[in-house]
Amino acid sequence: MIETQDLSKQFNDFWAVEGVTLSVKPGQILALLGQNGAGKTTTVRMLTALLSPTRGWARVAGYDVSRRGDEVRASVGVLTEQHGLYMRMTGVEYLDFFGKVYHLNADGRRSRSDYLLDYFGMAQAGARRIGEYSKGMRQKLALARALMHEPPVLLLDEPTSAMDPESARLVRDEIARLKSSRRTIVICTHNLAEAEVLADIIAIIYKGRILMTGTLEELKQNVLGTPEYEAKFSRPWLADSMKTPDGMTLIGRGESSIRFRVENPREANPLMVRELAAMDAPLVAFQEVPRSLEQVYLKVMADVQGSSAEMIHA
Amino acid sequence: MRDDLRIIWLIAGRELRDQFRDWRILSPLLVLTLAFPVLMNEVAHQAVAFFAKYGANLIASRLVPFSVLIIGFFPITISLVVALESFVGEKERGTIEPLLSAPLKNWQLYFGKLLVGALTPLVASFLSIGLYMIMVSHQHLQMPSLYTMFLLMTLTVAHATLMVSAAIVISAQSTSVRAANLLASFIVIPVAVLMQGESVLMFWGTDQVLWLAVAAVIIMAGLLVRLGISHFEREYLLGREFDSLNWRWILRTFWGSFRGEAKSLFDWYRLEVRKVMRRLAVPVLIILTLAVIGYFASYDWAMANIPRLLPNASTQDMKELVNGALDSAGLAQAGRHLSALLIFGNNVRATFVILLVGIVSFSVLGVMAYLVNVGLVGGVLGIFKLSGYSPAVLFAAGLLPHGIFEIPALMLSSAIVLYIGAALVTPQTGKSMGQVVLELLADWAKIFLGVVIPLLAIAAVIESYVTPSILSAVMK
Structure with missing residues (x-):
């Protein structure tokens, strides 16, 4: 378990991290997102x-x-920004x-080492000098080092950077497995798709401060507003006389599709589908318009940088 | 304990293996270690023949031990690079963070690095010395006795420990290997000078003094290790990315500490100077005790040894001795007017010397410089006693008038240096070594400017205008 309260770090006159309050429970993954120099490494x-x-x-793991x-340090497995391999x-x-x-x-070391090298497809390479490894192999070995002592807490800085897609998939699977075995995991990453897949909680850090924290859905809701849904028809269809339920607003109309913003999808969406069926609409799909973490992140960054710029101009 | 030692060996062992796999470290080390004894053997052979030709057999007989000392020293300087890059090299290669993130205690990490830093040069040194001794044994050169060899080996170990301890301190405090290598001159040059002194002692044939040198070097090495561990912080090793001379920060830190919370000169004396004076209570007590011991030891030595050393000294000899003593105590000019400015300048210079030698030796040399002064007074007064003068009267007439001010000034100067030395080797959590040094220098400046300088100024005026008249009256 990781808990922080007003965690701050000052180097000379510069606050690298300021007022970070977080809570990550066992079995949860926190993704720490932010630009280079935002304070992720200092926090870790x-x-x-x-x-x-x-x-x-x-x-961390109950220790101050x-x-x-x-x-x-005994309870944490760390994958550092630089691999740090000999x-x-x-x-x-x-x-x-x-x-x-x-x-x-000795037995524990041998079995863990064999398992990890085998898992990451490096059983043959284990006997070779690390200097001969590719970038991706070095990354996998560094990750194996972090996992060697089966720590209850994992702090992983860019765990899949420089890896080929198969290796990255392996690492993600391993992280997911560790999560299911009640490990507490923090990932610092620029790979937003990966964070979206793995993270239970996402925190966006900017200039040492946490701008926003929450589940992916909470972030989407808070940053991009209420979700949007789209109804697609098999042929052009006019929906002039259609009535929308409470909490649902028509926001767009195409030749064979219409788009709504829905505040309470659980209640409003079934009503809407029923309404469309009653009107004999040639409905082929009714689905949420995909909104990615990337959209959330870029919006947050644009907003904060815009407001910074405004403050400078003011 | 066994587990702690296992971890230290684990860290050292990994690095040792790493070195032996790197031909760039191994080959120059081997070539120089093996080539230098051959070269030295040839030089010694020629030199012995040369000295024998002119009958300088004493020098010739000391040449082999001297060569052993030099041969032992060179591999240490060559392999010092291992210790110099122990921390900062890992930092530059990015391998330090996983190691620092592991559950290793600071001292385990430090001693692991120290062990590998010391083992490499020592193995190289002993290999070099061994090779040289094999060559010597096959020639018509006088082999050093087992006792001399033991002394030389101990000296080599002491040099290696001193140099490696200093190199590790530099490595842990530097932010680049380049800076660490540049700073290595501050290790190699003083130790080379020290070795020149040891060589003189060796040719002079005073083994007992050489053992004292061994003890002093080992104490210095111990203090350096203590300094290194005290100021070893994972945070500073990771936190600083590059070397920069931040004058603003330096001045601000020094001034902030020097001025403290004072808003006026009165405030400064009341708050800041008093605060440091309070911290000096124990050092002053130690300095006072040392003064009493030093004074009486020197006085007793003069009383006991001078008559024995000079059993047949004539009155004329004793008079010359007294004149010499008077001269060394600055009393020869009794009755003559000495410039107060000259006296003041001389005393200020003396307190500066105490600070400078004290800072580079964790106060040891500073306190020794102070003790030399105290011992000189005791010895001179002892000689006066032997010449029929009353030491008490001479002390009261020739030293006390200005000494009331000068002696406390000298004692405070020595006490603050002792305090600085102790503070340097004491862990100071949350402060960088630079900050600690600046704050200590600010403390020194408070005492020096606030107390020592005024006391020395008053003492100089009295010594110039009052003491000579009193002393002159008494001497008549």
Whole structure:
């Protein structure tokens, strides 16, 4: 479990992170989204007890990061921004070294190392020097290091960057499996599609401050407004005499489609479908207009940068 | 404990293996380690023949131990790069963060790096010395005794420990390997100078003093390790990305600490100077105790040894000795008017020297400089006693009038340096090493400008205008 309250970090005169309050429960994944330099890495470093907060507090796996650094670090698996691999070691030696650092016994180290290398398709490569690995293999090995001691908390910075689609899929599957085994996971990523698939909670951070946090649906609702639905017809159809239920507004009309904004889809949508059926409309589909996390993120960024620009101009 | 040691060895072992897989580290290390003894052997062979030709057999007999000392030193300087890049190198390669994110204690990490930093140069040194000794044994050169070899090996270990401890401090505090390599000169040059002194002692044949040098070097190394661990912070290792000389920050930190909360000069004395004076209570007590011990030890030594050393000294000899003592104590000019400005300048320079040598040696040399002054007074007064003068009267007439001001000034200057030395090797959570040094310098400046300078100014005026008249009257 991760809990933070007013977590802040100042470097000289610069606040890298300010007032971050978060809560991630076991079995949940938090995606931390933001531009480069927004404060994601500083936040993760505070959660790993590498940086001490200037203000506020954080508890990771039940330990206060300011007072129980060693316990925090023992409970966390970290995938850092840079892979941090020793190029002259072999993959097996590298995992074995970190296994020893995390106090795993010889059998435990061997079985974990074999499992992880096998899972990531690197069983053969394990005996080769890391310097010979491709970028994607290095990323997978770094991730294997983070998972080596089966930590209850995982802090992953760009877990699938530089990976081919198959490897990225493997990593996502592994993250999903870890989530189902009640791990608490934080992912820092620029890959919004990945965050959309994996995250239970999404936080958007900008210049050290959390601008918005919530589930994907909550963010969509708050940023893009009420959801939109579209009815598609098999042929051009005029819906002039159609009555829309309460909470539903007609916002667009095409030759063979109409679009609504719906405040309460659970109640309004069945009524609307019934109305269309009663009017003998040649209905072939009635579905939500897809709205992606990317739209949410870009809108939030545009808004905040616009307001910053306005403040500067003012 | 066993687990702690296992972790230290784990960190050191990984790095050792890494080095032995890197031909760029291994090949120069091996070539220089193996080539230098051969070169040195040839030089020593020629030099011994040269000295023997002119009958300088004493120098010739000391040449092999001297060569061993030099041969032991060179591989340390070469392999110092391992210690220099131990932390900062990992930082540049991006491998430090996973290591820092692991549940390793700061001291485990530090000692792991220290161990590998010391092992490499020591193995290279001993390999070099061993090779040289094999070559010496096959020639007509005098082999050093086992005792001398033990002393030389201990000296080599002491040098390696000192240099590696300093290199690790630099590595943990630098933000780039380039900066660390540049700063290495501050290790190699002082140790090279130290070795020149040790060589002189070796040719002089004073082993006991050499053992003292070994002890001093090991103490310095211990203090450096303590300094390194005290100021080792994961945050600073990760937080700073590049070296920049931020004058604004430096001035602001120093001025902020120097001025403190004071709004007027009176405030400054009442709040800031008093605050530092309070912190100096224990150091002043230590300095006072050292002064008493130093004074009486020196006085007793003079009383006990000078008659034994000079059993047949004539009155004329004793007079010359007294004149010499008078001269060294600055009393030869008794009755003559000395410029107060000159005295003041001299004393200010002395307190600066105490600070400078104190800062580079964690106060050890600063306090020693102070003790030399105290010991000199004790010795001189002892000689006066032997010449029939009353030391108490001389002290009261020649030192006390201005000493009332000068002695406390000197003691405070030494006490603040002792305080700085102790503070440097004490952990200061949440502060960078630069900040700690600046704050300590501000504390020194408070005492120096607020107390020492006024005291020395008053003392100089008294010493110039009052003491000579009193001393002259008494000496008559």
